Amino acid sequence: MTKLRVGIIGCGNISTTYLKYAPLFRALELAAVADINMAAAQARAAEFGVRAETVDDLLAARDVDVIVNLTVPAVHYEVTRRILEAGKHAYSEKPLVLSLDEGKALQELAAKKGLRVGSAPDTFMGGAHQLARAVIDEGGVGRIIGGTCHVMSHGMEHWHPNPDFFFQPGGGPVLDLGPYYITNLIQLIGPVTSVAALANASFATRTITNGARHGETVPVDTPTNVHALLEFAGGATVTLSASWDVWTHRHANMELYGETGSLFVPDPNFFGGTVEMAGPDGAVAEVAGRDHPFGVPNVTDGQGNARANYRCAGLADMATAIAEGRAHRCNVDLAVHAVDVMVSILRAGAEKRFVAMSTTCERPAALSPAEARALMV
Secondary structure: OOOEEEEEEOOOHHHHHHHHHHHHEOOEEEEEEEOOOHHHHHHHHHHHOOEEEOHHHHHHOOOOOEEEEOOOHHHHHHHHHHHHHOOOEEEEOOOOOOOHHHHHHHHHHHHHHOOOEEEOOOHHHOHHHHHHHHHHHOOOOOOEEEEEEEEEOOOOOOOOOOOHHHHOOOOHHHHHOHHHHHHHHHHHHOOEEEEEEEEEOOOOEEEOOOOOOOOOEEEOOOOOEEEEEEEEOOOOEEEEEEEOOOOOOOOOOEEEEEOOOEEEEOOOOOOOOOOEEEOOOOOEEEOOOOOOHHHOOOEEOOOOOEEOOOOOHHHHHHHHHHHHOOOOOOEHHHHHHHHHHHHHHHHHHHHOOOEEOOOOOOOOOOOOHHHHHHHEO
């Protein structure tokens, strides 16, 4: 099959994930990396056996078909726009952009140039979330009428060596972690029609407790404690709590309530995990897996937990979709709608009112175990 030759702009922490996992997929061939810090690009290039380029040279490179944008969120729009203007397909880390106007501009530019734009997260393509999707699509719990989601911790300053941008406009738990939850909700139950929220920042500063900057404080200039209500086109109403102001909690990551039962979905930040459901009798039981390759643990995290990590699946699906002439799952319409939901949550929190969505999208196609295996080497 024809492979898409991949370049990467941005050689920070997340670049190692893309460089490590891209070789798992048949349609991807790593070519080069670039960064505004040439030393960072050279270090990553040496580590993974690709070449280092300046950003301008990578944009002009003739042997690169798609460029992955791994820069900080504040420049996602600018960099993705430059990728498209250079005549290359673009795939961005989440969030795609920080405003709806930027998202619509990228949609228009990509359509004008006949290019694809994709965006993380692709974790919704994981085995656990596709199993949950199958339960819903097969009517296992009836029509979804409600749900709850909780993604709460005490922030990033305990582990990230440079957490400043997490606490600035464009950061915060909604834009940083919300994409995993909101995108998964959209693929499970469809687009959002309106949101309401309360939002604040409980702490004016954060203290870094790791690395070379241990003890430094960083200012907090964005909401870090957000509680939202989401109304879906299908009629479901879902509560989403996203906070970096919580030390400990006992809430489940995601629960969806149907007319005939309840579905318990694991953390959308990961590909795998256990899916459970209960019927009218209230008895909770694990849903049997269906041999989905993107649910198989292949890595151990920092806490010693076995995890399934198949990041680059969305990029590989986009590459395959280009060759097959079909829509890719992590598509720009999905990403822009997720941005619409997130920025509307923040607006609703600031203005203490309901905000209607101005965008919508189709649910991305489900990914069967056979289709997932076909993406892999």
